[in-house]
Amino acid sequence: MKHSKPLNFTLIGRSGSGKGTQAKLLIERFGNLFYVYTGDLFRDLAKANTDTGKRIKKIIKEGGLPFDELATTLWMYKIAYNVKENQGILFDGSPRRLDEAKVIDEFMEFLERKENTYNILLDISREEAFNRLIKRRICKKCERLIPWVGEFKKLKVCDKCGGELITRPDDSSKAINNRLDFYDKRVTEVVDYYKKQNRLIEINGEQSIEDVFQDILKAIR
Numbered sequence: 078m079k080h081s082k083p084l085n086f087t088l089i090g091r092s093g094s095g096k097g098t099q100a101k102l103l104i105e106r107f108g109n110l111f112y113v114y115t116g117d118l119f120r121d122l123a124k125a126n127t128d129t130g131k132r133i134k135k136i137i138k139e140g141g142l143p144f145d146e147l148a149t150t151l152w153m154y155k156i157a158y159n160v161k162e163n164q165g166i167l168f169d170g171s172p173r174r175l176d177e178a179k180v181i182d183e184f185m186e187f188l189e190r191k192e193n194t195y196n197i198l199l200d201i202s203r204e205e206a207f208n209r210l211i212k213r214r215i216c217k218k219c220e221r222l223i224p225w226v227g228e229f230k231k232l233k234v235c236d237k238c239g240g241e242l243i244t245r246p247d248d249s250s251k252a253i254n255n256r257l258d259f260y261d262k263r264v265t266e267v268v269d270y271y272k273k274q275n276r277l278i279e280i281n282g283e284q285s286i287e288d289v290f291q292d293i294l295k296a297i298r
């Protein structure tokens with residue numbers, strides 16, 4: 078591991094595999110990481126009073142995805158205008174497609190960061206993912222998302238504000254299966270691409286949050 082350049086991460090895995098949770102832990106541990114999450118970029122774009130912004134707003138509301146290159150363009154722009162030399166980059170949930178994996182490689186190569194980029198797969202089965210997503214809850218009051226793992230399963234009300242816990246409207250079994258189908262069709266190509274080049278860190282995502290994080294730290298040491 079080169080210490081002259083900051084560490085960079087891509088976190089991939091099925092919906093419900095705990096990418097967001099592990100991303101937070103990595104940021105706490107390594108501090109200076111620029112967080113890239115396509116969902117946030119689209120939500121920002123949806124606020125723009127532009128032709129593209131309005132179309133994205135509609136797509137977010139009705140479900141579905143825009144054309145492939147838009148996500149790539151948005152995060153490239155963000156990184157190009159924001160990331161300092163001493164700052165790492167953390168991709169939460171990207172790459173989601175083979176072409177996106179190749180663009181991330183090219184960009185990291187350009188920034189001389191490819192060697193210091195860890196591609197981490199949080200591996201959970203489709204069945205486990207479905208179970209976690211169908212059972213996870215959201216606080217009606219503060220919108221905190223309560224995952225269906227470990228101690229969280231026991232919560233009757235929100236552990237932050239005491240609010241009522243309800244199922245998320247976009248966590249219907251049809252919507253969940255759509256997301257999991259996308260993973261099986263497109264993201265598995267990314268997994269194979271990294272595997273073939275011996276550049277994938279595979280972590281058993283069906284452990285406790287703490288054990289998953291410890292395995293990540295061991296793998297990048």
Ligand SMILES: [Zn+2]
Binds near residue numbers: 216218219235238
């Ligand atoms: Zn709450």
